[in-house]
Amino acid sequence: MALSGNDHAPLVRIRDLSIRIGSPQVEAVKGISFDIRHGEVLGLAGESGSGKSVSAMALTQLLPKAARPKVSGTVSLSGESGNLLQLGGSRLREIRSSRIAYVFQEPSSSFNPAYSIRNHLDEILNRAGVRKSDRDGAIRNAFEQVGIEPTRDHLESYPGDFSGGMLQRMAIACALAPQPDLLIADEPSTALDTTSQKRIVDLLQALNQRAGMAILFISHDLALLKQIAGRLLVMQDGEIVEEGTAGELLYQPAHPYTRKLVAAIPKLQIEDTEAIRPRDQ
Numbered sequence: 001m002a003l004s005g006n007d008h009a010p011l012v013r014i015r016d017l018s019i020r021i022g023s024p025q026v027e028a029v030k031g032i033s034f035d036i037r038h039g040e041v042l043g044l045a046g047e048s049g050s051g052k053s054v055s056a057m058a059l060t061q062l063l064p065k066a067a068r069p070k071v072s073g074t075v076s077l078s079g080e081s082g083n084l085l086q087l088g089g090s091r092l093r094e095i096r097s098s099r100i101a102y103v104f105q106e107p108s109s110s111f112n113p114a115y116s117i118r119n120h121l122d123e124i125l126n127r128a129g130v131r132k133s134d135r136d137g138a139i140r141n142a143f144e145q146v147g148i149e150p151t152r153d154h155l156e157s158y159p160g161d162f163s164g165g166m167l168q169r170m171a172i173a174c175a176l177a178p179q180p181d182l183l184i185a186d187e188p189s190t191a192l193d194t195t196s197q198k199r200i201v202d203l204l205q206a207l208n209q210r211a212g213m214a215i216l217f218i219s220h221d222l223a224l225l226k227q228i229a230g231r232l233l234v235m236q237d238g239e240i241v242e243e244g245t246a247g248e249l250l251y252q253p254a255h256p257y258t259r260k261l262v263a264a265i266p267k268l269q270i271e272d273t274e275a276i277r278p279r280d281q
Contacts, residue, residue, distance in 0.1 A: 009078060010035035011181055011214050012059070012100075017073035019051070019058055019238075025070065028054045030238040036182060038078070039212040041205070043229030043246070045222055045261065051238040052218045056184050060084060060096050078181075098128035101175035105187035107167040110174065111159035117170055118155040121177055128178035142177040145211070146170075146203060165196030172203065176213075183207075186218045201228050223265045226250055234258045 012035065019029035029051040036042050044052050054063065061084070063069040075084040077099065084095070104110055111120060121142070125135045143150035146169045159167060168188060175183055185204060189197035205228050208215050219225050225232055226246040234242040234249065234257065242255040253259045 008038070011038045011078050012036040013074075013076040014055075014059070015074045015076075017055060017058065017075065018071070019054055019063070020070040021054065021063070021067040023068055025068070028238055029058070031073070032235075032238075032240045034233055034240060034243070036214055036216055038181075039208070039214055040231065041208050041215045041217060041229045043225035043232040044216060044218045044235065045220065045225055045232055046235035047220050047261075050235040052220075052235050053186050055235075056102075056186055056216060056218060058085070059184070060100050061087075061092065062096075062102070093127060094129065097124060098178040099180050100182045100184065101178070101180040103168070103171050103175050103183065103185045103188045105190050107164060107171045107191070108159060110171040111167070113159050116156050116158055117174075120174055121155075124174055124177055130178065138177050138179075142173040145176055145207060146173045148173065163196075165192050165199060168192060168196070168200055169203065172200075172207075176207070179211075180213065182214045182216065184216045184218070187220070188217075189224070190219070190221075197224075204228060222250065222261050234261065 014035070015033045016031045017029055017033070018027070018031050020026065021028050032051075032055065044056070046052050057063050058069070058071050059075050061071075063071070071085055073085060077084055077095065080095070084092070087095070115123075118139070121139045122135060125138055130138055139155070140150045143154070148154060148166075148169055159170070162170060172188075183204075188204070189200040192200065201224065204215055204217070207213055215228075217225060217229055222232075229246060232244060232246055232249050233240050234255065236257045242249065242253065242258045244252075249258055250262055253262050
């Protein structure tokens with residue numbers, strides 16, 4: 001399903017992305033096409049198994065080899081020549097490190113428990129090509145962006161020393177340190193309590209508004225997505241079945257699957273979306 005972009009070249013252009021995984025192979029994603037625009041927050045919604053996370057990981061060839069993935073299609077990144085699905089070597093590693101960053105559902109999965117937070121940040125910045133003399137400033141800036149004081153105690157501590165909410169903020173700081181163009185946040189708050197979840201969503205909103213960084217926010221929860229994303233895509237069984245603004249999809253869902261997702265949202269959570277209701281309502 002090809003979706004329309006704006007008049008300007010998008011940051012990322014995905015065309016006919018298809019993914020088969022496993023043995024025997026299963027068609028997890030079925031020829032999807034969409035754009036991620038510069039500076040936007042794009043929400044990708046759907047239940048578990050719909051193909052959301054698989055699609056996001058395929059963009060930079062992060063699908064595990066054990067899954068025996070077969071990926072076809074085209075992924076173009078602004079400023080880069082060629083298809084990211086066919087790129088290899090040091091250039092692919094540099095794009096993963098400096099232009100497209102990921103934050104995952106379980107914050108501990110982003111860290112090696114044997115490395116201090118400083119070790120993680122130093123390695124990320126090294127891979128991104130940041131000079132050693134500039135790394136302290138980049139680390140301090142990343143911490144300040146997520147509201148954490150870059151103290152020696154924080155930097156020399158290990159992942160296991162922090163709560164889930166704090167560790168997720170640390171993971172976001174690690175992702176932000178090389179100043180990427182796109183942050184892919186895959187269910188980044190699902191494993192957290194309600195208070196920590198709100199902090200993460202507020203933080204990502206602020207980063208988008210302040211730094212103009214594009215975000216692909218993946219979630220099964222439309223009520224959460226409407227808080228952060230300006231535009232939403234809905235996936236079902238490996239296909240994109242609907243696209244629209246948060247207001248359009250919440251109040252005027254066209255596809256039966258989208259209507260099912262909206263029906264699952266508690267009434268009180270829908271009532272607080274009046275600010276995003278389409279103006280012609």
